[in-house]
Amino acid sequence: MKIDPKLFLFVLIISLFSCKGTAQESGTEKPIVEFGSSEIEKNGYPKSVGIVNDYGQIFSETQYLELTKVLYEYDRTTARQMVVVSIDSMAPYENITQYASDLGNEWGVGTKEENNGLVIVICKPCRQIAIATGLGTEQILTDEICNEVITKTILPEFKNGEFYTGITKGVKELIRRWN
Template sequence: MGFYRFTIPTIVLTVLMRTAPALAIPIDQIPNPRHQNAWVSDVSNVISSDRERQLNQMLDDLEKKTTIEMAIVTIPDAMPYANCKELTTDLFNRWRIGKKTNNGFLTVLCMKERRVEQEIGYGLQAKLPDTLLHQIQQDKMVPAFKQGDYAGGLAADTFALIKVIEGTPHPQRSSNSFMLWIVVTFMIVIILVILFSGSRSSNRSRSSNRSRDCESDDLFIRDDSFSRDNSNGSSFSGDSSFGGGSSGGGGSGSDW
């Protein structure tokens, strides 16, 4: 009996310790890095101390040069949110990342979901459109994350974003799949235009026929119906040491 009294609690404790990294963390318990004069909140402990210092220095220099506030967060699980995107948007607005010009940027790694989300304020959307964010994610973060190099992927992505902000264009992909996507999109637009035009012509024809039918009816009945038709027709506050910005609803995400 003594053996079991010792072994069972030990097994339970071991299981809890091993599953602890996958447990959800309430959003109000995610440490705000600005309270420590930093920009990175590595809750999942996937970034080495040296890399974290490097990232914080890069982001601190960026803020001093441009006033742009860019934060990075890693969390074990998006729960209780439905997905990583919802959590990222809520966290962005809770912390109020960015200045009053809404030039904030937030990167969140949801480890259990194997998903990265980036949320952006209106003030940065012209420089960092969603399509560009997704391309940089695919180029810099996803390959590194698949190898387990989360710190390296975040550093490469951050460096690429800063270069774009400074005015250096990110290399564009030229692939057959991209050209095929353009052709297919163009064909879909043409088909929709043709269908819409045909529908309008058909509606005009039916309307013309109804008008001719009405002319053969009693004038007063027609006028009364017209009057009825006309009468029917008329008839985040939160925990923040950031600059007070808000999300513009833009951004992008990628799985790895």
């Protein structure tokens, strides 16, 4: 039996909202997201584990939970979905922007009606980052704005090894400009 990824993501979001307070109070740990052949879908993409998919293991447990909370709150209050994905490899892709765009389409980020999703993909070993937007999002957050956020907000922090700080500042700047 194959589960529709959009349905899975919806159920996951609802589950996380209903458990949000308990997970933080009980000290629930960040899920281990090492992926091998069993976690990679037939299409070659990793399975989505939520709104933050830290396959590259660049965030601590606390950072993961804080970033997840910010992104879920933004999605809940605006119906705009922003997803952060860290990976160790984008093979067989050579272009991380195309990878991010295809991944966002495959996972169904954003609503189908509004096409209002945004995906940030970081490949630390590749030393690359991309922001891909749905067509509805691109009307506000143009490629120029996304590239500016990467170069002026995110990359300066990455150069200091501060991946969480860079992503957090980038997310906040994207939210500011998207509102």
